[in-house]
Amino acid sequence: METLQQKFRHNQSYFLQPRQRRILVKKKETGERFLLKSLTEQKGVSGDAIQKKNTVQKRGRHRIFARPPNIARPALTFADETTFSILYPYRRGSSSCKICEVKGAIAPDETLLYVQQVLDALEYIHARGIIHCDLNPNNIYINERTGPGAS
Amino acid sequence: MKERGLELLDFGLSMLEEEARKLPEGRIVGTMPYLSPEQMGFTDFKIDPRSDLFCVEPCSLALPR
Numbered sequence: 001m002e003t004l005q006q007k008f009r010h011n012q013s014y015f016l017q018p019r020q021r022r023i024l025v026k027k028k029e030t031g032e033r034f035l036l037k038s039l040t041e042q043k044g045v046s047g048d049a050i051q052k053k054n055t056v057q058k059r060g061r062h063r064i065f066a067r068p069p070n071i072a073r074p075a076l077t078f079a080d081e082t083t084f085s086i087l088y089p090y091r092r093g094s095s096s097c098k099i100c101e102v103k104g105a106i107a108p109d110e111t112l113l114y115v116q117q118v119l120d121a122l123e124y125i126h127a128r129g130i131i132h133c134d135l136n137p138n139n140i141y142i143n144e145r146t147g148p149g150a151s
Numbered sequence: 152m153k154e155r156g157l158e159l160l161d162f163g164l165s166m167l168e169e170e171a172r173k174l175p176e177g178r179i180v181g182t183m184p185y186l187s188p189e190q191m192g193f194t195d196f197k198i199d200p201r202s203d204l205f206c207v208e209p210c211s212l213a214l215p216r
Contacts, residue, residue, distance in 0.1 A: 072158040106214045117156065118207055134163065142157055
Protein backbone atom coordinates (compact mmCIF):
# COMPACT_ATOMS: atom_id res chain seq x y z
CA MET A 1 0.00 0.00 0.00
CA GLU A 2 1.33 3.43 -0.95
CA THR A 3 2.18 5.76 1.88
CA LEU A 4 1.06 9.37 2.03
CA GLN A 5 4.58 10.60 1.34
CA GLN A 6 4.67 8.59 -1.88
CA LYS A 7 1.33 9.92 -3.03
CA PHE A 8 1.50 13.56 -1.94
CA ARG A 9 4.08 16.32 -2.12
CA HIS A 10 4.43 18.60 0.90
CA ASN A 11 3.71 22.18 -0.09
CA GLN A 12 3.23 24.46 2.89
CA SER A 13 2.43 23.89 6.54
CA TYR A 14 1.32 25.97 9.47
CA PHE A 15 0.41 25.29 13.09
CA LEU A 16 -2.84 26.44 14.62
CA GLN A 17 -1.94 25.21 18.10
CA PRO A 18 1.02 23.11 19.29
CA ARG A 19 -0.91 19.90 18.64
CA GLN A 20 -2.97 21.02 15.64
CA ARG A 21 -1.32 21.23 12.26
CA ARG A 22 -2.55 22.06 8.78
CA ILE A 23 -0.52 21.10 5.75
CA LEU A 24 -1.17 22.05 2.17
CA VAL A 25 -0.25 19.05 0.00
CA LYS A 26 -0.30 18.34 -3.70
CA LYS A 27 -1.12 14.97 -5.27
CA LYS A 28 1.85 13.91 -7.36
CA GLU A 29 -0.13 12.30 -10.18
CA THR A 30 -2.80 14.91 -10.78
CA GLY A 31 -1.44 18.06 -9.13
CA GLU A 32 -4.71 18.36 -7.19
CA ARG A 33 -4.33 20.29 -3.94
CA PHE A 34 -5.54 19.03 -0.54
CA LEU A 35 -5.59 20.39 2.99
CA LEU A 36 -4.34 17.92 5.59
CA LYS A 37 -5.56 18.59 9.13
CA SER A 38 -3.80 16.59 11.81
CA LEU A 39 -4.12 16.33 15.57
CA THR A 40 -1.26 14.91 17.62
CA GLU A 41 -1.78 13.09 20.89
CA GLN A 42 -0.72 14.87 24.04
CA LYS A 43 1.28 12.58 26.28
CA GLY A 44 0.15 12.13 29.85
CA VAL A 45 -3.41 13.37 29.36
CA SER A 46 -5.83 10.60 30.12
CA GLY A 47 -8.58 10.10 27.58
CA ASP A 48 -7.02 12.60 25.19
CA ALA A 49 -6.38 10.05 22.46
CA ILE A 50 -9.87 8.61 22.75
CA GLN A 51 -11.42 12.07 22.56
CA LYS A 52 -9.49 12.90 19.40
CA LYS A 53 -10.28 9.56 17.85
CA ASN A 54 -13.97 10.22 18.48
CA THR A 55 -13.67 13.67 16.91
CA VAL A 56 -12.03 12.25 13.81
CA GLN A 57 -14.66 9.54 13.58
CA LYS A 58 -17.40 12.16 13.86
CA ARG A 59 -15.82 14.33 11.22
CA GLY A 60 -15.40 11.32 9.00
CA ARG A 61 -18.99 10.26 9.56
CA HIS A 62 -20.35 12.32 6.70
CA ARG A 63 -18.02 10.48 4.30
CA ILE A 64 -20.71 7.83 4.07
CA PHE A 65 -22.94 10.23 2.14
CA ALA A 66 -22.83 9.48 -1.58
CA ARG A 67 -23.46 12.95 -2.97
CA PRO A 68 -24.02 15.35 -0.11
CA PRO A 69 -25.46 18.71 -1.17
CA ASN A 70 -23.47 21.65 0.18
CA ILE A 71 -21.51 19.62 2.70
CA ALA A 72 -17.70 19.56 2.79
CA ARG A 73 -16.67 15.94 2.33
CA PRO A 74 -13.23 14.74 3.46
CA ALA A 75 -11.33 12.79 0.83
CA LEU A 76 -9.66 10.56 3.41
CA THR A 77 -9.45 10.05 7.19
CA PHE A 78 -6.71 8.02 8.83
CA ALA A 79 -5.02 7.47 12.18
CA ASP A 80 -1.76 6.06 13.51
CA GLU A 81 -0.59 5.57 17.11
CA THR A 82 -0.24 9.26 17.95
CA THR A 83 -1.79 11.30 15.15
CA PHE A 84 -5.25 11.51 13.66
CA SER A 85 -5.58 13.18 10.28
CA ILE A 86 -8.23 14.25 7.81
CA LEU A 87 -7.61 15.11 4.18
CA TYR A 88 -9.91 17.72 2.63
CA PRO A 89 -9.92 18.84 -1.01
CA TYR A 90 -8.42 22.33 -1.01
CA ARG A 91 -10.61 25.09 -2.38
CA ARG A 92 -10.10 28.82 -2.55
CA GLY A 93 -12.62 30.72 -0.51
CA SER A 94 -13.44 31.77 3.01
CA SER A 95 -16.14 31.66 5.64
CA SER A 96 -19.26 33.78 5.25
CA CYS A 97 -18.27 36.20 8.03
CA LYS A 98 -14.92 36.92 6.37
CA ILE A 99 -16.73 37.61 3.09
CA CYS A 100 -18.95 40.08 4.98
CA GLU A 101 -15.86 41.83 6.32
CA VAL A 102 -14.40 42.16 2.83
CA LYS A 103 -17.57 43.06 0.95
CA GLY A 104 -19.15 45.11 3.72
CA ALA A 105 -22.66 43.85 3.02
CA ILE A 106 -24.40 41.08 1.12
CA ALA A 107 -27.53 41.83 -0.91
CA PRO A 108 -30.78 40.36 0.48
CA ASP A 109 -31.28 38.25 -2.67
CA GLU A 110 -27.83 36.74 -2.27
CA THR A 111 -28.50 36.09 1.43
CA LEU A 112 -31.62 34.13 0.48
CA LEU A 113 -29.51 31.95 -1.83
CA TYR A 114 -27.10 31.22 1.04
CA VAL A 115 -29.91 30.40 3.45
CA GLN A 116 -31.57 28.11 0.91
CA GLN A 117 -28.35 26.15 0.43
CA VAL A 118 -27.72 25.88 4.16
CA LEU A 119 -31.26 24.54 4.59
CA ASP A 120 -30.69 22.02 1.78
CA ALA A 121 -27.58 20.74 3.55
CA LEU A 122 -29.38 20.57 6.91
CA GLU A 123 -32.34 18.74 5.39
CA TYR A 124 -29.92 16.17 4.01
CA ILE A 125 -28.08 15.49 7.29
CA HIS A 126 -31.28 15.56 9.39
CA ALA A 127 -32.85 12.95 7.11
CA ARG A 128 -29.92 10.71 8.08
CA GLY A 129 -30.35 11.33 11.82
CA ILE A 130 -27.37 13.67 12.25
CA ILE A 131 -27.52 17.03 14.06
CA HIS A 132 -24.79 19.56 13.21
CA CYS A 133 -24.89 21.38 16.60
CA ASP A 134 -22.30 24.02 15.64
CA LEU A 135 -23.90 26.09 12.93
CA ASN A 136 -22.32 29.54 12.81
CA PRO A 137 -21.00 31.87 10.06
CA ASN A 138 -17.45 30.53 10.54
CA ASN A 139 -18.63 27.06 9.54
CA ILE A 140 -20.29 28.20 6.33
CA TYR A 141 -17.73 28.15 3.55
CA ILE A 142 -18.37 30.30 0.49
CA ASN A 143 -16.46 29.81 -2.73
CA GLU A 144 -15.20 33.25 -3.80
CA ARG A 145 -14.83 32.18 -7.42
CA THR A 146 -18.26 30.71 -8.07
CA GLY A 147 -20.34 32.60 -5.49
CA PRO A 148 -23.40 31.03 -3.89
CA GLY A 149 -25.00 30.06 -7.21
CA ALA A 150 -22.91 26.95 -7.94
CA SER A 151 -24.44 23.70 -6.71
CA MET B 152 -14.00 17.78 -8.80
CA LYS B 153 -17.15 19.85 -9.12
CA GLU B 154 -16.96 23.09 -7.15
CA ARG B 155 -19.79 24.15 -4.93
CA GLY B 156 -20.80 27.67 -4.01
CA LEU B 157 -21.51 27.00 -0.34
CA GLU B 158 -20.59 24.19 2.00
CA LEU B 159 -21.13 23.34 5.64
CA LEU B 160 -17.91 22.65 7.52
CA ASP B 161 -16.76 21.31 10.87
CA PHE B 162 -18.74 18.28 11.94
CA GLY B 163 -16.63 17.99 15.10
CA LEU B 164 -19.62 18.59 17.40
CA SER B 165 -22.14 16.75 15.25
CA MET B 166 -24.07 13.94 16.87
CA LEU B 167 -26.73 11.38 16.17
CA GLU B 168 -30.23 12.05 17.51
CA GLU B 169 -29.86 9.16 19.98
CA GLU B 170 -26.60 10.66 21.29
CA ALA B 171 -28.30 14.05 21.70
CA ARG B 172 -31.06 12.47 23.80
CA LYS B 173 -28.46 10.99 26.15
CA LEU B 174 -26.62 14.29 26.73
CA PRO B 175 -26.59 15.40 30.39
CA GLU B 176 -28.81 18.35 31.28
CA GLY B 177 -27.29 21.82 31.27
CA ARG B 178 -24.44 20.94 28.97
CA ILE B 179 -23.59 23.72 26.49
CA VAL B 180 -22.93 22.49 22.94
CA GLY B 181 -21.98 24.86 20.11
CA THR B 182 -20.56 28.33 19.57
CA MET B 183 -21.81 31.49 21.27
CA PRO B 184 -23.90 33.44 20.30
CA TYR B 185 -25.26 31.09 17.64
CA LEU B 186 -27.02 28.74 20.05
CA SER B 187 -30.58 27.60 20.49
CA PRO B 188 -32.10 27.59 24.03
CA GLU B 189 -31.71 23.78 24.19
CA GLN B 190 -28.02 24.02 23.34
CA MET B 191 -27.59 26.67 26.05
CA GLY B 192 -29.18 24.36 28.61
CA PHE B 193 -31.90 26.90 29.45
CA THR B 194 -34.76 24.46 28.88
CA ASP B 195 -35.54 20.85 29.70
CA PHE B 196 -35.92 20.05 26.01
CA LYS B 197 -33.27 17.87 24.39
CA ILE B 198 -31.27 18.92 21.35
CA ASP B 199 -32.90 17.79 18.10
CA PRO B 200 -32.78 18.81 14.39
CA ARG B 201 -34.92 21.87 15.18
CA SER B 202 -31.95 23.30 17.12
CA ASP B 203 -29.99 23.52 13.85
CA LEU B 204 -32.91 25.31 12.20
CA PHE B 205 -32.99 27.83 15.05
CA CYS B 206 -29.30 28.61 14.40
CA VAL B 207 -29.93 29.35 10.70
CA GLU B 208 -31.63 32.62 11.59
CA PRO B 209 -28.80 34.22 13.61
CA CYS B 210 -26.43 33.09 10.85
CA SER B 211 -28.55 34.75 8.16
CA LEU B 212 -28.83 37.91 10.26
CA ALA B 213 -25.04 38.02 10.54
CA LEU B 214 -24.62 38.18 6.76
CA PRO B 215 -25.84 41.69 5.76
CA ARG B 216 -24.21 44.37 7.91
